[in-house]
Amino acid sequence: MRDGFSASGDGFDLHFAGRIVLRHRPDCPAVVTSRGKADVAMTLGNFTISDSPSDARHAVRVDLVDEATVTLSDAAGAIARLQFDGGSLVVRALAPGHHRIAIAFHAEPGEAVWGGGEQFSYLALNGRRFPMWTSEPGVGREPDAPQAALTGHGTGDYWTTNFPQPTFLTSRWLAVHCNASTYSVLDFTDPAAHRVEVWAGDTSFDLFAADSPAGLVGQLSERFGRQPPLPDWAIGGAIVGLKDGARSFERLERFVEAGAAISGIWCEDWAGIRETSFGRRLFWDWRRSEQRYPDLPARIAALKARGIRFLAYANPYLAIDGLLYEEGLEGDHYVRDDHGAVLLTDFGEFTCASLDFTREETCAWFADRVLGQEMLDIGVSGWMADFGEYIPADARFADGTTGMETHNRYPVLWAEVNARAVASRGQTGEAVFFMRSGFSGVQQHCALLWAGDQSVDFSRHDGIGTVITATLSAGLLGSAYSHSDCGGYTSLHGNLRSAEVMRRWCEMAAFAPFMRSHEGNRPDDNLQYDSTPELLACFARWSRVHAHLAPYVRHLCDEAASQGLPVQRPLFLHHPDDPALWTVQDAFLYGADLLVAPVIEEGAMERDVVLPGTEPWRHVWSGADYAPGAHRVAAPLDAPPVFFRTDSKFAALFAALPKALAR
Template identity: 25%
Template sequence: MSIFSMEGNRLVFRYDAEKLWIEPWGVNSLRIRSTKMAEMPVENWALSEPVKECKADIVITDKQASITNGKIKATISNYGRMTLYNQKDEVLLDEYIRNRLDLKADYCSALEIEAREFRPILGGDYELSLRFVSNPNERIYGMGQYQQPYLNLKGVDLELAHRNSQASVPFAVSSLGYGFLWNNPAVGRVTFGKNITTWHAVSTKILDYWITAGDTPAEIEEAYADVTGKVPMMPEYGLGFWQCKLRYQTQEELLSVAREYKKRNLPIDVIVIDYFHWPTQGEWKFDLTYWPDPDAMIAELKEMGIELMVSIWPTVDYRSENFQEMKENGYLIRTDRGFRIGMDYQGNTIHYDATNPDARKYVWDKAKKNYYDKGIKVFWLDEAEPEYSVYDFDNYRYHLGPNVQIGNIYPAMYAKTFFDGMKQEGQEDIVNLLRCAWAGSQKYGALVWSGDIHSSFFSMRNQVAAGLNMGMAGIPWFTTDIGGFHGGNPDDPEFRELLVRWFEYGTFCPVMRLHGERQPMKPQYGTTGGATCLSGADNEVWSFGEEAYEICKTYLQIRENMRSYTRTLMEEAHKKGTPVMKTLFYQFPEDEKAWEVEDEFCFGSDILVAPVLYENMRSRDVYLPVGTRWVNVWTEEVLDGGQTISVEAPISKIPLFKREGSKVKIL
């Protein structure tokens, strides 16, 4: 029996216990799966979208087999080594294998290292490693958001797991002209080393990845969106300014802030009720002690043209009125050892199991009755990783399996909980704010923010890289806590400078949102429900002194002026999967210098933004890409592309340029 065979449109390789499938999966793309189980697992995970059928060209000879789908080709030798090429026969990826099965091969070695290594777990499944030869000159982008400053991820080691402020979205775009999806929700790591690239899963039944070849980053990104899904159309209230803080404690406090925005004639689209507005975690309803008339509150806000967003937590307190019923029905995450507690913040809690469809329906039904039916159409799905007090990933078990095998899919299923419910109610343009994502989360209307980050310029620099890499990872909707989350005293001149610079940057994020836990904390209000969860200091645009207020007003108006332009960017994301914030090389892939710039970005196609990322900086160098002339928005000076210039950046002005001839209104 030959080790190679053709099953329809699929090339199959069998050797010993391994079965390997290579098949077309969309235009110019291949899906590659391997297992040592009795049958190939059937889950599609992120690859959930119907794809265009492509006829593969499969060739089998005595010594190797190949499969070609448009611009991509895979070859596999009779000893199992696989190499992937583009349409120019240039190597995209070459498996790293070192053994003596073929004494004439260039990889012949006594090291005995497998490219596709399934290391058995005693009595269970497999620990998996996949290795590729690394091109040291390659640049790699995407992979979600990590709290580090590097846009180019070559040489970086990343945990494939979620934590507060860390979202593992395992799609990478290479400067060599390919996109690679690690289609496995297991906890693991990836190392983009100088000599070897290694993908690792702690526990799994399958190796599963998808690869596409493209001539530009845009072609690659759009191919990925075709197979994993695209964001809905952003609703109109997603285009403007969102006001938020930790936390408005009462109905009257929140309404007074909304009224003040209107009194001052300041643009505002959304205002947010943060956590612990509920009686107990896991009840998903207003605490009427502090929010006595939600219907009247929502009606007044709608009359002002403001949408209300409310915080949802997935945690269920043992004291919750829903705990026993949810436990009896198997709607809660389990622990393999110790007490069944996932978080101990403000109570002993465990999260609802978003991988269980019945649990998803249960939680949505509660939220629908207590929020949605009252007119709330946008939710803040917090704690989406989910966050644990202790990140013992091997201790938690879900409906779909152990956390170490499938846990990274949790934030996508959390988003799906609300997306499916809202869709069933007839809502089309859906956006919900989440603190985490996995591959495919975008199709469930996930607007991802970068979590509980520090209020510092160091942290702000990390967010620029995080936002751009989230876009490259296929998540077009991204935002941050303007000013950072942890700390920041509104009366501190140093924090005021940071707040202003972050506000300027936030104006050109996909969603502009002010949030944070400002210091000092306010006194406790009340004694019941969530009262012990204190409120931070004021966090409205007028809270940081007159100079900062005047600057914030300017940028609120800029955001409003750009509304029609921003709407077109959201349409592009909805139709093609295009990032709203783009790296320079995404927009100008032929410009070699654009691939090196990590602290500028394009807001859409027409606007170039160069945020000020250091304290006391009043000028900075800006690279203007080749291919167009650029207009300094503040001075109207016209400049040629392909040069680096020094730009003045007084505290009130972020370096900002638009393409010559662009009709977008900014000032």
């Protein structure tokens, strides 16, 4: 069957790459349009969104024009027009005043679905709805979690994410991407249809198909933009996160003396701090604090001479009690509210203005004046480019768009400004910024994701395990490099770090391309990696494992650049013919040759592992060979289940991991 529309009884089908993409029948319409009335409220980056749809219309008559165009009508007239051109499908509502479109893509029995951006709770999306709206993921996302004591906004749900993306892949090795940036929903609750709801009067979809999931991921990576490879310093050692002012440098020496492989120190408090009821926050005025970090440029230069980079922090908001805020006012650099005044947002006991990155002058000012002069020019080698989700629906931008239209696009604009600053100093591929927020296209600007604000525990929807799901789901959509706050971040309502969760997080973080610790939102209440000799030794051991794997990670970076493959991969990516692997989200392939199954359950000293393929896998710590299939594997502290392919050209490197851990 050729690509395009074809009549089928009293309906039509759309074929693409030998697959049925749409199947319309009067009793099962492919397109429904309606009017809508949105209600969107935001509190601290958490959103409540509802709609009041009316006048829904679906087709009872099909006017098939040709292979490229279909018009759908009912008794009252035309409803929608569909146009297909190669891999592009355009859908337009024709009914007057209709600005909601729902399109049902064909699904086959047993078809698995993945995607949706960076998802924290579920890798396979079947059976659930996923709204596409960048936000705080929330804390207490499950009824039995301790954090569920939170009330009102902030608890989140299984679908809330900093990085949504209206793209899905299926086990027919077909992918569909919706080009709309406004609010949308991916709905997989009906096993007979993959529905996409879009709050717009017209939208378009890009279609992709391949013979394997790896080929499909490569196409998506090409579509959204491939990241520059990570520099050697970023993959060659761990980044120690400390926010203790000048004392951070003294504490860094403890890690060095303990034998840790250190490539950087990350001081997010470089611009000062602000104490709030949530914990230790930062002073959002992105200039170095001479009081907290005296002689910082000289300190940075001295560290770099030792092979240790300095990393900082910034976000796209400026506190109204800072000096840069006044500069921003003079340059008219802020987003406005619907009354034309500067939009001011409560970030939790302090107020900020948002930078308007739809305005070229603002992008140039922030990239050069702040990220360039204040950071890169004093020797900063990287930073957390935080936030990006706090744009309310009624915001007004210089390009004439509203928050409803630009909210999801804002993280991409933010990423572009960071990339612009790096490029302006000739540092692309050398300086590294990492982000938690994202949307379609952020991949081409941001080399490195981090998984946001996990709770400092083992909870199913908030804790350590969500890092794996987030990494795998984002990797399928072209984000090659990801990592997390080693040790977790969020500590609320008495939920404090245990030595066990910190040790297990180290074991997992060593098998990511970037290993970075974080002191969390309540550093004084929680254990840190230099709190005890045992934790310091643990971090040192696993930083050496991370550094030992640098030659293999460089190989994976090369694969990411040439093929678009993420460094951490779902098991099915290289073993697509085994449906049992389609839902595995608690283990991953580190490239094709290493399998890592982190321990993400409290108290567990063994865990189930599925070894894919047809050849044996060798257990790193014992040297024993395991046949493919399901196994119960011992997993004491300092020995999480890790296996490698004996025919790998890196087999000798993997076999030496126990020595790297022990020395």
